[in-house]
Structure formats: structure tokens, C-alpha cells
Amino acid sequence: MTFLSYLISGLALGSVYAIIALGYTMVYGIAKMLNFAHGDIIMAAGYVAFFAFTRFGMPTFLSIILSIAFSTVLGVVIERLAYKPLRQASSLSVLITAIGVSYFLQNSAQLLFGSDTKIFPQMLTDGSFKMFDGQLNVSYLTIITILTCIVIMVGLTLFINKTKIGKAMRACAEDKGAAQLMGINVDTTISITFAIGSGLAAIAAILLCSTYPSLSPTLGSMPGIKAFTAAVFGGIGSIPGALLGGLLLGVIENLTKAYISTQLSDAIVFAVLIVVLLIKPTGLLGKKENVKV
Numbered sequence: 001m002t003f004l005s006y007l008i009s010g011l012a013l014g015s016v017y018a019i020i021a022l023g024y025t026m027v028y029g030i031a032k033m034l035n036f037a038h039g040d041i042i043m044a045a046g047y048v049a050f051f052a053f054t055r056f057g058m059p060t061f062l063s064i065i066l067s068i069a070f071s072t073v074l075g076v077v078i079e080r081l082a083y084k085p086l087r088q089a090s091s092l093s094v095l096i097t098a099i100g101v102s103y104f105l106q107n108s109a110q111l112l113f114g115s116d117t118k119i120f121p122q123m124l125t126d127g128s129f130k131m132f133d134g135q136l137n138v139s140y141l142t143i144i145t146i147l148t149c150i151v152i153m154v155g156l157t158l159f160i161n162k163t164k165i166g167k168a169m170r171a172c173a174e175d176k177g178a179a180q181l182m183g184i185n186v187d188t189t190i191s192i193t194f195a196i197g198s199g200l201a202a203i204a205a206i207l208l209c210s211t212y213p214s215l216s217p218t219l220g221s222m223p224g225i226k227a228f229t230a231a232v233f234g235g236i237g238s239i240p241g242a243l244l245g246g247l248l249l250g251v252i253e254n255l256t257k258a259y260i261s262t263q264l265s266d267a268i269v270f271a272v273l274i275v276v277l278l279i280k281p282t283g284l285l286g287k288k289e290n291v292k293v
Contacts, residue, residue: 039224
């Protein structure tokens, strides 16, 4: 039962990684850029939820809605101000800009809120239930996290495949030039993609901070890197790949901490990624792309 407990906790952690990885994989799939400021949007969303709940006394639901709305707007503003002017620039220029935006957000948070770590309030339920005659104890938060990930993945898949905006996203991912000739507003489509990814980052922030109740300006750094790793692991640009990569990464990390070493868990996670990419460079569910030269 101990192994099953670690496995379920790993799936919950992997669900958070998967939700964050969606932001990376959607933006890369459509805009062909890596938004390394995505992790810091998680941090910003966490602070909004924290102050809404503690200082202004908003109920949990309104605090979460405000956090999602803020991060959505923040994602669109970042895309419009920092990334849109570089639409025709080299990938290296965009990458350096993304790193700069990341540091800007981190340092802005330090100036506004200080560098000390704050204790995140218990916004979600902290109860638990027992299974197998009390041998397995599973928290409600763990179940909420896993179910939230499943609902998001199903909803996003339906949105991409069934709606007009979703079809426009798929068209832009295939060929921006052809999509523009067919009357699709590529800039608006990319902005909507950033908005969706940033809104999902806020949900991940609430789940992450509720599971590990601490908040600091560097909150999103490591989860952001691991979620990017999960996106690459599953096949960046693939939504099912983000889910698979996130879940596998969470399970590997949790089992490594339990049975090998907490200090070596991150190293082993990245080592597994290297091995997978050596065997399958496109990731587990990634597709090989032919580039014209």
C-alpha cells in the first residue's frame, strides 16, 4: 500500500506538471517559441490568489477566478509587448527576450512583495479518506488535482478539435502563411493561445501552492523547468504528450524521492529525459517534422 500511496501522490504532482506543460506545448505548437516566462506567470497568479484570499477576504472561488483572470491578462500583455514585435526575429532573439521577461517578473515580485517566503493559506479542502480498510490514506486535494487535470485535458482537446478558434489554432500550427491566406488572424490566434496557457498556469498555481503551501518570487522557476521537461518528454507541441510527460515525470520524481534519494530526484528525472531523447528525439508522442531548406 505504501507504493500505491507514492504512486497516487506522483500522479497528483504529475497532473500539476501536465497543466503547466500545456502552456509550453500550446505556445510552441502554434507560435514555435519557448515562453520561459511561463513559470513566473504561475508565481504572479499565486500572489494574486494569496492577497485576494488573505488581505481582501474573498472566498476561495472568487480568489481563484481573480487569479485566473489576472494571469490571462498578464499572458496576453507579455505576448503583445515582448513577443509580438519579434514575430519575424530569430529564435535566439525570442529566447533571450523570454528569459529577460522571466527575470523581470521575478525581480518585480521581489520589489513589490519582498523576498521572504509566505505561507499559502489552505484554500482547498484538506480532508482525506481511507481505502482498503484504512491502509491507504488519500487526501481530497490529491483527488481534486488529478480530476482537474483530466477535466482540463478533455475540455482542451474538445476545444481544439470542435471549435472555430481551435481549428484556427491547428491551422496556424500547420502553416501560418497558409492560415493567413485563408482569412485567419494569426496574431489574434497566438494571443488567444497565450491567454489559455496563462489561465491554466493560474489553476496550476492554486493546486501547487495548496499542495506545497509556500509562496516566494522564485516559486515558478523549478516547476516551470520541470513542466518544460515534461512537455519535451512527451513530445513538445502535442497536447496528449504534455499529459503523458507530466504524469510520468511526477511519478518518477515521487518514486525516486521515496526509494532512492530526495537529493538525487531531480538529477534522475533529467537523466531519464536525456535517455528518452537519445532513443526518440521527438519525445514519446512527438512527430518528426520535415523542414525545407
